[in-house]
Amino acid sequence: MIQLEGLTKRFGDFTAVDGVTLSIAAGEILAMLGPNGAGKTTTVRMLAAILQPSEGRAVVAGFDTRSDGIEVRRRVGMLTEQPGLYLRMRGGEYLGFFGRVYGLDAETCQQRGRRLLEQFDMAEAWNRRMGEFSKGMRQKMALARALLHEPPVLLLDEPTSAMDPYSAKLVRDAILSLRDERRVILVCTHNLAEAETVADRIAIIRRGRIVALGTPAELKRELLGPPVMELRLAEARDGALSLVSRFVEPLAFGPDWIRYETSQPETVNPLILRALTGAGIGVVTLGELPRSLEAVYLRVVEEQ
Amino acid sequence: MNERRWRDWLREVFSLTWREVSDSMRDWRIIAPIGILTLFFPVLMNVLTRSTQNMFYERWGVEGIETRLLPLMLMVVGFFPASVSLVIALETFVGEKERQSLEPLLATPLSDVQLYLGKIMAAVLLPLVAGFVGIVAYTLMLWRQGMLPSSELLLQITLLTSAEALVMVSAAVVLSSQTTSVRAANLLASFIIIPVALLVQGESLIILYAGNHVLWYILIFLIVTNVMLVRMGLRLFNREELLGREIDELNLGNVWRTFRRHLGWQPWPSGSERGLVLRCLSWPLGFYLREVPAVLRRSALALAVVIIGLLGSALVGWFFARALPAPAGFLNLDAISEETFTTSLSTTTWLPAFTTWGVLGNNVRSLLAAALLGTFSFGALAVALLMAPLAIIVYVAFQVAWAGYDPLLFVLTFVMPHGILELPAAIIATALAVRLGATFIAPPRNMTVGEGWLQALADFAKLFVGVVIPLLAAAAWIEVHITPALVIMTYGR
Numbered sequence: 001m002i003q004l005e006g007l008t009k010r011f012g013d014f015t016a017v018d019g020v021t022l023s024i025a026a027g028e029i030l031a032m033l034g035p036n037g038a039g040k041t042t043t044v045r046m047l048a049a050i051l052q053p054s055e056g057r058a059v060v061a062g063f064d065t066r067s068d069g070i071e072v073r074r075r076v077g078m079l080t081e082q083p084g085l086y087l088r089m090r091g092g093e094y095l096g097f098f099g100r101v102y103g104l105d106a107e108t109c110q111q112r113g114r115r116l117l118e119q120f121d122m123a124e125a126w127n128r129r130m131g132e133f134s135k136g137m138r139q140k141m142a143l144a145r146a147l148l149h150e151p152p153v154l155l156l157d158e159p160t161s162a163m164d165p166y167s168a169k170l171v172r173d174a175i176l177s178l179r180d181e182r183r184v185i186l187v188c189t190h191n192l193a194e195a196e197t198v199a200d201r202i203a204i205i206r207r208g209r210i211v212a213l214g215t216p217a218e219l220k221r222e223l224l225g226p227p228v229m230e231l232r233l234a235e236a237r238d239g240a241l242s243l244v245s246r247f248v249e250p251l252a253f254g255p256d257w258i259r260y261e262t263s264q265p266e267t268v269n270p271l272i273l274r275a276l277t278g279a280g281i282g283v284v285t286l287g288e289l290p291r292s293l294e295a296v297y298l299r300v301v302e303e304q
Numbered sequence: 305m306n307e308r309r310w311r312d313w314l315r316e317v318f319s320l321t322w323r324e325v326s327d328s329m330r331d332w333r334i335i336a337p338i339g340i341l342t343l344f345f346p347v348l349m350n351v352l353t354r355s356t357q358n359m360f361y362e363r364w365g366v367e368g369i370e371t372r373l374l375p376l377m378l379m380v381v382g383f384f385p386a387s388v389s390l391v392i393a394l395e396t397f398v399g400e401k402e403r404q405s406l407e408p409l410l411a412t413p414l415s416d417v418q419l420y421l422g423k424i425m426a427a428v429l430l431p432l433v434a435g436f437v438g439i440v441a442y443t444l445m446l447w448r449q450g451m452l453p454s455s456e457l458l459l460q461i462t463l464l465t466s467a468e469a470l471v472m473v474s475a476a477v478v479l480s481s482q483t484t485s486v487r488a489a490n491l492l493a494s495f496i497i498i499p500v501a502l503l504v505q506g507e508s509l510i511i512l513y514a515g516n517h518v519l520w521y522i523l524i525f526l527i528v529t530n531v532m533l534v535r536m537g538l539r540l541f542n543r544e545e546l547l548g549r550e551i552d553e554l555n556l557g558n559v560w561r562t563f564r565r566h567l568g569w570q571p572w573p574s575g576s577e578r579g580l581v582l583r584c585l586s587w588p589l590g591f592y593l594r595e596v597p598a599v600l601r602r603s604a605l606a607l608a609v610v611i612i613g614l615l616g617s618a619l620v621g622w623f624f625a626r627a628l629p630a631p632a633g634f635l636n637l638d639a640i641s642e643e644t645f646t647t648s649l650s651t652t653t654w655l656p657a658f659t660t661w662g663v664l665g666n667n668v669r670s671l672l673a674a675a676l677l678g679t680f681s682f683g684a685l686a687v688a689l690l691m692a693p694l695a696i697i698v699y700v701a702f703q704v705a706w707a708g709y710d711p712l713l714f715v716l717t718f719v720m721p722h723g724i725l726e727l728p729a730a731i732i733a734t735a736l737a738v739r740l741g742a743t744f745i746a747p748p749r750n751m752t753v754g755e756g757w758l759q760a761l762a763d764f765a766k767l768f769v770g771v772v773i774p775l776l777a778a779a780a781w782i783e784v785h786i787t788p789a790l791v792i793m794t795y796g797r
Contacts, residue, residue, distance in 0.1 A: 050410050073413040086405055142408070
């Protein structure tokens with residue numbers, strides 16, 4: 001549904017996006033991470049046919065962004081970096097205006113607009129002037145604007161910025177429900193936890209290039225090495241370490257715990273458990289040590 | 305587009321217009337001046353009309369002065385509220401950019417033309433309605449006093465007010481889409497305010513001295529200007545530039561580098577294994593065999609415009625020859641002598657010295673002036689400047705024919721000897737001057753207006769120095785040394 005081939009954007013001598021090639025399928029959420037000025041917003045603007053690529057091409061919902069800009073924009077819902085609301089308007093008027101521009105009739109517009117505002121827990125916003133809205137409400141209103149015409153492709157730049165945790169969860173739930181409706185969703189964010197929660201795949205962009213791409217698990221494995229397992233024993237036992245050492249090289253250990261690294265946990269872990277229980281050593285837990293996406297991100301950015 | 309698509313297309317434009325208008329109606333900074341100007345000026349003009357009427361009657365016994373003043377007063381009551389449209393228009397794009405609401409709008413499926421039309425209508429609608437209300441209010445006051453203006457005058461003022469408001473708005477929208485801040489747009493607005501103020505003053509003088517019928521010509525001029533400004537705005541409108549440009553920085557180094565890049569050309573034939581002579585010759589060969597034709601190809605449309613203008617000047621010359629025939633005996637070519645060229649021409653103070661340098665200097669100055677005027681008039685004044693002498697030649701040729709001389713012989717002796725070089729030089733220089741102005745309306749593909757203009761300037765500079773001046777120099781020498789001899793040989797005593 002979104003296909004990027006060598007997408008490049010130059011502003012004079014400065015290359016903002018440099019040969020980005022990737023594709024995002026229907027029903028997939030791709031989170032684009034990267035430091036400020038990495039090229040995320042420029043990429044999104046090219047996908048929304050606001051900016052023209054200098055080289056390469058982007059096909060969005062079956063239309064080339066260069067030659068069919070209007071058709072692309074018709075099928076894209078875009079949440080911009082700033083909510084960009086008309087603050088003198090009321091919520092309902094605002095959604096009504098964008099609905100008309102997207103070719104919706106007044107009734108559909110009202111139905112969908114009210115439903116979206118209710119979904120985001122701000123039904124009262126329909127009749128309120130947007131100048132009175134809090135930052136989070138403005139962001140939610142902007143998201144409602146992007147979703148109003150039920151676009152098959154969503155480009156969301158920092159969708160939960162400035163939101164309280166409850167609102168952020170509402171929005172995340174909304175994004176996840178959109179995935180179930182087979183939409184294509186590209187989320188640009190600095191919120192790594194959020195990216196890990198909602199995204200099927202992560203693309204890390206640095207100086208206009210995609211430097212890492214994959215599922216969160218793939219990226220962690222690729223960039224942080226095999227998963228680290230932690231074994232917690234029921235009591236301190238001397239023989240446990242030697243038993244574990246038969247299968248893997250322990251990374252660290254204490255009187256009642258052992259950590260080890262393995263690229264094949266599905267085969268190694270049962271063997272270790274069997275050996276320990278066979279020797280009468282009680283095991284309380286055996287699990288993978290959580291590794292954050294932040295570690296992956298920092299590793300990639302620092303390496304670059 | 306079928307009817308339904310047209311309807312949808314227009315509906316989207318009106319949606320944008322209505323949104324902007326309703327936004328303006330909620331802004332007291334817009335509503336207050338419009339309201340005050342609309343209500344205050346009809347009353348003021350009414351008082352002024354009556355007091356002027358009384359004053360003229362009491363002091364000088366003059367009656368009917370109000371009929372001369374009415375058009376001016378009507379113009380004031382219509383134009384003042386309508387002038388607020390400038391303020392609204394200056395904000396259209398750049399104001400939205402500053403308020404960060406532009407990007408969501410640019411991400412909608414509205415086309416550039418729709419955005420542009422919607423914004424222009426939004427800027428002009430409210431102030432124009434206020435202007436009409438002012439005109440109606442003032443007319444009603446006049447009607448109560450039994451001084452109803454003619455329906456033609458009312459139509460003229462209504463159309464003129466609309467055209468003036470549209471000119472201001474379409475120019476302001478161009479500014480608004482090309483600047484990065486409302487402040488910068490306001491600063492540049494003087495380029496709109498000053499010409500429009502001069503125009504309104506000119507209209508006032510014309511109404512007083514020449515009569516109302518001239519207003520129709522001004523209206524035509526304003527409509528043409530509007531068409532050009534809207535075209536310019538549409539051509540320059542660029543979503544990318546609107547979003548991408550962050551600072552209005554004058555980078556002189558970059559300007560110079562771009563100009564120099566366009567000023568240069570490739571030697572021909574190129575290649576490393578060339579003899580010294582060929583190497584030296586390759587630059588002028590490259591210029592005259594490759595670069596000059598390339599520049600002329602780039603200027604093909606401008607050349608066509610100039611040639612059409614010249615054909616038009618022949619019609620103008622013919623028209624004036626019929627309208628203003630020279631008195632009998634005015635043209636006596638048989639009386640031409642050497643003294644005509646040596647003494648008469650030299651003592652005529654408004655003509656340049658009749659020397660090679662004098663003629664050359666005059667022609668160079670004229671063509672440089674054409675370039676300057678062309679830059680500020682979308683190229684139109686450059687063509688007009690070349691049309692004038694040609695219209696005069698055609699005018700004289702007709703008078704010559706009607707005086708019983710052979711017009712072809714006249715042209716062959718008086719004009720052609722030097723004209724054969726001077727005319728192509730003037731056509732080329734004028735075409736390049738047209739490009740200097742036309743670039744603002746239609747920059748070359750894949751170039752910004754700035755780069756397009758620098759290319760036009762570089763093309764003008766190199767052809768002016770490399771082609772036009774040499775041709776003009778040769779023509780000036782012929783004009784001073786050969787043409788008089790031929791004329792005397794043909795007609796002289």
